[in-house]
Amino acid sequence: MNYVIAGYTFTFVVLISYGASLAYRLRRARRRARGAK
């Protein structure tokens, strides 16, 4: 069961962190686009 927990944890830590980085980059890109206008 430890392996299962490790697998799920790794997967979702990566997905959530990556998702968060995407969200951050999106917000930054939108802010810059609005600024340039």
Added chain:
Amino acid sequence: MKRTLRRLLGPVAVALVALDVILGLFVTPPDIEQGDLVRLVYIHPALAWVALYVAFAMAGICSLLYLWPRTRSMTYDRLAASAVEIGVVFTILTLVTGSIWGRPTWGVWWTWDARLTSTALLAVMFLGYLALRRVPADPHVRARRCAVAALIAAVDVPIVHFSVIWWQTLHQGATVLNSNLTPTIHGLMAWTLLLSFVAFTLLFLWMVLVRYEIETLDEGEEDAELADALEARRQEGAPA
């Protein structure tokens, strides 16, 4: 209509993935043969499907569409790049979850079976594409280079596939490992497995759309910066 669909995609995808996790970890029963380890079947195959088929196909098709003169559009370039970037993440996840599953099942963290090896190679090819993308160049030049790179890598994949399969099965003294990790599956387990495929595919598509928007905005900003710089230069030259 399209906007609401796009807005819904994210929350729906996340909700389905969460449902998959709850079912997978808590509601579904352990397998007769694999015990609790079978719970990894609710994430690993779906991740592999997305990485190896959805992401890869999307990158390949978009690259083709970009190179074809009649359908050429920077949209496809940006979509392809987004698909590859998210694809890399999913490929690495596939490899790691596969490795974690393999350790208690086969006793080893890694084995050179055909699928694992091809997936590892695909991961490196994806990374190569991303490296190429970072090379500073005119967006159209970069788009063309990346599209070609994606396409010729895609053509190589079947060749790699056969090479690795024959390498594994024909190699003298190879241990015949059953790389098929999926047990016989039915009932709630089967439905959860199906759910996982749908959920992770939607998650992938949503992430691609987000990444695509980032790429579009960034490129638009580069154009705007360039236009500003040109305008400033022009002002300098204008009579006072």
Added chain:
Amino acid sequence: MWRDAGLVAGRDLRIELRSRVALWQILPFAVLVLLLFAFALGPSRQALRQSAPGLFWLAVLFSSVLAAQRSIAIEGTPATRELTRLLGLDPAGIFLGKALALFVELVVLEIVLLGGIVLLFHVSIATWLLLLATCLLAAIGLSSASVLYGSLAGGARTRATLLPVLVLPVLAPVLIAGTRALSASFVGGGPDGLRWLSILAVFAAVYTVLGIALYGPLEESS
């Protein structure tokens, strides 16, 4: 196209003959790689003989990346670009010519390295025909793919580090098939030489065709 190919191949080879870069830099590098492998794997005859086919192709692969860098660099010089434009050379012909020149260099490299593994790695060759076919087919595939990827990889500075990352994963089938086929041609080697030859042939055909088709569009946009 063929006439231009011949022109370009002749030019590339003549440049090599005069500058002798491949002779003095790439060939020694290849031999050095073999020596380093021998140091790494230990003096046991058995270990060396078994790993010889793989190590041979690794040495060839690494050296071919270097040779490809050289080949593409020739195109980048302003003088060459001027001439190419003035002469109106067919891009497909340029690709074929460069691939041909690289092919010749790789074959010379393979001959030297073969000598190396026969001498240093205690290898004896059983089927010469299979050996010949393997080396030639692999060289065709390697040269086509390397020239094609070389034109993808951008300017000289980025290309230096980017080309290996880009082209080596794609060359994996050549490594796998070449190793198995070579080992099949040795005394006491494995079976199925023809099957591996077929992979080398497919790879060579595919990348030559792709190169002819795509080299032009790539070069005109950069």
